[in-house]
Amino acid sequence: MLILLCGIVFGVPAAMAQVVNFDTEIREKGFGKNESRERGVGSWRKGPTxxxxxxRKRYVLVNGSRLYLGHSPSFEHGKFFLxxxxWEKRIEPIVAPxxxxxxxxxxxxxxxGGRDPGKVNKRGMFEKNYVLDISKRVARILKARGYTVLLTREGDSTLELQERPARANRWRADLFVSIHLNSASSSSARGIETFALTPVGEASTGDPGGSAKSAADDGNARDPLNTLLAFKVHSALIAKTDAEDRGVKYANFAVLRTLKCPGVLVECGFLTNASDTALVSTKNGRERIAAGIAAGIEAYVRSVGTAPSPRRK
Ligand SMILES: [Zn+2]
Structure with missing residues (x-):
C-alpha cells in the first residue's frame, strides 16, 4: 500500500522503480553524449570503450561484443530504459569495475575427463583431451606471470561436476575458469561463447522464454564480478583467435553455482565446425586460445586490483 501511495504521489508507476534511464547512468560513469543519429540505437564512448x-534487442554491444541482458531495453520519447x-549486474561492472x-x-x-570424454567429433577428437591441453597452457602462462595456478584435474581422471567448484572453494581460489569445447547439430555453428551464472529473477540466455531463476546460488553473491570476468576473458579470447564472437551469455551451469569466488565457463569453439576444429587441432591454435584466456584473466585482475610481479626465469 505504501509503495502504491508513493507511486501516486511522485507520479511514477511502482514498476518503473526497477528501471533506469541508460543515458543518465552511463554518463554518470564519465561517458560522453549519445553519438548515434539512428532512431532506437544509442552509442556512448569513454576512451577506448x-x-x-x-x-528491443536483448543485448548491449561493448566494443562490438554482445553482452546478453535479462530483458530487452525499451526506447520511449527519445530515451533508453533498462x-x-x-544495469547493476551486467553493464556497470564493465564500465566502472x-x-x-x-x-x-x-x-x-x-x-x-576419465569416463566422460565430453564431445567427440567425426575425426575422433575427444573434448576432454583438448581442454586439458589448453588448460595446462593457460597455467604455464599465468605461473610465469606470478600467479598461483591449480587445475581441478591434471590428468585423464573422472571428476564429478560438483567436485570442481568444491575443489576451488577448498583451495581458496580467487578466480575459477572452466574450459570446454562446443558442438552443434549444424556444422555451420562456430565461434567462442563465454558464460556467467544466471542472476536470480532472470531466465538463462539460451532459454529467454523459460522460467526465471527463483533462488540464489552461492555463485550469485558475485554476479557483477562474474560478468566482468566473463567479459574480460571473452574479449581477449576473441582478439587473440579471430574466432566468431558469440557473446557473453548466462546459464545455470552446475560448475558455477556453488563457487565462492568469481567464475566463468568458456566454450572455446565447436568440434563440429571445420574452422574451429582447425584452430583447436594445432598446437599453435591451442596456444592462441590459452594466451587469450590468460590475457583476459590478467585484464580482469588489473581492472579490480593490481597484477603480481612476474616470476624470474
Ligand atoms: Zn564440455
Missing part, C-alpha cells in the same frame, strides 16, 4: 544499445538489475582484493590464486577447470 564504446557501449551500444538497441531498442532494468535496474541489468569495482575494486577488490587482487586475485592471486587461479583455478582452471578442464571440462570432462
Amino acid at each position: 564504446r557501449v551500444e544499445i538497441q531498442d 532494468k535496474k538489475r541489468d 569495482p575494486k577488490t582484493k587482487s586475485p592471486r590464486c587461479i583455478v582452471i577447470d578442464p571440462g570432462h
Whole structure:
C-alpha cells in the first residue's frame, strides 16, 4: 500500500522503480553524449570503450561484443530504459569495475575427463583431451606471470561436476575458469561463447522464454564480478583467435553455482565446425586460445586490483 501511495504521489508507476534511464547512468560513469543519429540505437564512448544499445534487442554491444541482458531495453520519447538489475549486474561492472582484493590464486577447470570424454567429433577428437591441453597452457602462462595456478584435474581422471567448484572453494581460489569445447547439430555453428551464472529473477540466455531463476546460488553473491570476468576473458579470447564472437551469455551451469569466488565457463569453439576444429587441432591454435584466456584473466585482475610481479626465469 505504501509503495502504491508513493507511486501516486511522485507520479511514477511502482514498476518503473526497477528501471533506469541508460543515458543518465552511463554518463554518470564519465561517458560522453549519445553519438548515434539512428532512431532506437544509442552509442556512448569513454576512451577506448564504446557501449551500444538497441531498442528491443536483448543485448548491449561493448566494443562490438554482445553482452546478453535479462530483458530487452525499451526506447520511449527519445530515451533508453533498462532494468535496474541489468544495469547493476551486467553493464556497470564493465564500465566502472569495482575494486577488490587482487586475485592471486587461479583455478582452471578442464571440462570432462576419465569416463566422460565430453564431445567427440567425426575425426575422433575427444573434448576432454583438448581442454586439458589448453588448460595446462593457460597455467604455464599465468605461473610465469606470478600467479598461483591449480587445475581441478591434471590428468585423464573422472571428476564429478560438483567436485570442481568444491575443489576451488577448498583451495581458496580467487578466480575459477572452466574450459570446454562446443558442438552443434549444424556444422555451420562456430565461434567462442563465454558464460556467467544466471542472476536470480532472470531466465538463462539460451532459454529467454523459460522460467526465471527463483533462488540464489552461492555463485550469485558475485554476479557483477562474474560478468566482468566473463567479459574480460571473452574479449581477449576473441582478439587473440579471430574466432566468431558469440557473446557473453548466462546459464545455470552446475560448475558455477556453488563457487565462492568469481567464475566463468568458456566454450572455446565447436568440434563440429571445420574452422574451429582447425584452430583447436594445432598446437599453435591451442596456444592462441590459452594466451587469450590468460590475457583476459590478467585484464580482469588489473581492472579490480593490481597484477603480481612476474616470476624470474
Ligand atoms: Zn564440455
